[in-house]
Amino acid sequence: MSDNRRPGVPDGLDSLIMKIAVCVKQVPEATGQRKIDPSSKRLDRSGEGALNQYDVNAVEEALRIKEANGDQGEVVLISLGPESALDAMRKGLAMGADRAVLVSDAAAAGSDLVATSYALAQALARESADLILFGQQSNDSDGALLWAAVADRLKLPVISQAAELTIAGGKARAKRQTEFGYDVVEATLPAVVAVSDAINEPRYPSLKGIMGAKKKPQDILSLADIGAETGRAGEAGSRTEVLTLNAPPSRGSSQKIEDDGSAAEQILAFLVERKLV
Ligand SMILES: Cc1cc2nc3c(=O)[nH]c(=O)nc-3n(C[C@H](O)[C@H](O)[C@H](O)COP(=O)(O)OP(=O)(O)OC[C@H]3O[C@@H](n4cnc5c(N)ncnc54)[C@H](O)[C@@H]3O)c2cc1C
Numbered sequence: 001m002s003d004n005r006r007p008g009v010p011d012g013l014d015s016l017i018m019k020i021a022v023c024v025k026q027v028p029e030a031t032g033q034r035k036i037d038p039s040s041k042r043l044d045r046s047g048e049g050a051l052n053q054y055d056v057n058a059v060e061e062a063l064r065i066k067e068a069n070g071d072q073g074e075v076v077l078i079s080l081g082p083e084s085a086l087d088a089m090r091k092g093l094a095m096g097a098d099r100a101v102l103v104s105d106a107a108a109a110g111s112d113l114v115a116t117s118y119a120l121a122q123a124l125a126r127e128s129a130d131l132i133l134f135g136q137q138s139n140d141s142d143g144a145l146l147w148a149a150v151a152d153r154l155k156l157p158v159i160s161q162a163a164e165l166t167i168a169g170g171k172a173r174a175k176r177q178t179e180f181g182y183d184v185v186e187a188t189l190p191a192v193v194a195v196s197d198a199i200n201e202p203r204y205p206s207l208k209g210i211m212g213a214k215k216k217p218q219d220i221l222s223l224a225d226i227g228a229e230t231g232r233a234g235e236a237g238s239r240t241e242v243l244t245l246n247a248p249p250s251r252g253s254s255q256k257i258e259d260d261g262s263a264a265e266q267i268l269a270f271l272v273e274r275k276l277v
Pocket residue numbers: 023024025042052054055058078079080081108109110111112113114116117120133134135136137138139140141142143144145146147238240241242
């Protein structure tokens with residue numbers, strides 16, 4: 001942890017200037033049709049991309065922590081993906097993050113969880129952040145695993161499903177959402193925290209933020225730049241293989257109801273016929 005103690009910071013707030021890294025992913029636009037490339041059996045990521053919706057909560061939380069610390073410190077966005085991922089990262093910059101680091105390398109294409117976590121851990125080790133935030137999952141692969149794999153590689157404590165997060169006294173304390181209620185857990189910094197989407201209501205980027213985002217530092221790094229071995233990233237470093245992919249089952253026949261004033265009755269009759277009410 002950076003030991004830049006600031007005088008005059010009230011107790012309860014963190015007394016350290018924090019560097020917060022937020023891992024973010026570009027995912028295909030939610031409104032678009034998802035396509036699989038049959039030859040590579042990978043998601044076709046060539047269309048419009050967007051910042052993974054769950055990562056927006058992580059960016060928001062990082063900004064709130066920084067703001068609670070008198071706007072001191074730094075929020076850096078980290079991603080592994082194609083160069084186009086910078087477009088999605090700019091949303092985080094527009095919200096207020098300070099800079100973006102994108103690891104983009106042809107040799108990283110086809111990275112599964114093992115290879116992705118390796119490359120990201122290499123990039124994160126280079127940043128030595130006090131706190132590493134993730135979203136709860138990415139809404140294209142929905143693995144909800146990457147933060148655990150990265151924490152393991154960095155040998156850092158990990159807290160998942162953080163619905164509330166407090167940073168104080170060199171510790172991260174989180175209220176975790178569980179099936180049966182809440183757990184309160186604490187970890188010494190540096191730590192990895194995956195936030196739940198219930199943690200906050202993310203801000204919308206302002207016009208000033210959007211304009212300013214373009215000028216913020218945005219580095220594109222190769223695997224070599226982060227000291228990663230190419231044989232441990234991409235297909236070469238992956239341990240899983242997608243064998244088959246199938247389109248989702250069709251929803252069956254549908255019935256369109258035009259509302260001529262009797263739509264409610266028609267819907268009720270439809271549900272009664274199927275013994276659903
Ligand atoms: C054989 C195989 C090949 C694959 N090839 C590719 C490929 O070519 N390109 C590709 O994009 N994916 C590829 N994937 C998917 C990729 O491995 C997963 O996206 C990755 O392991 C993360 O898992 P997830 O998406 O389920 O993330 P989750 O574990 O659900 O994500 C949790 C959080 O991790 C962070 N995160 C996730 N991914 C990234 C990232 N890339 N950079 C920074 N932060 C991130 C976000 O904060 C996210 O909210 C492949 C998977 C397999 C099995």
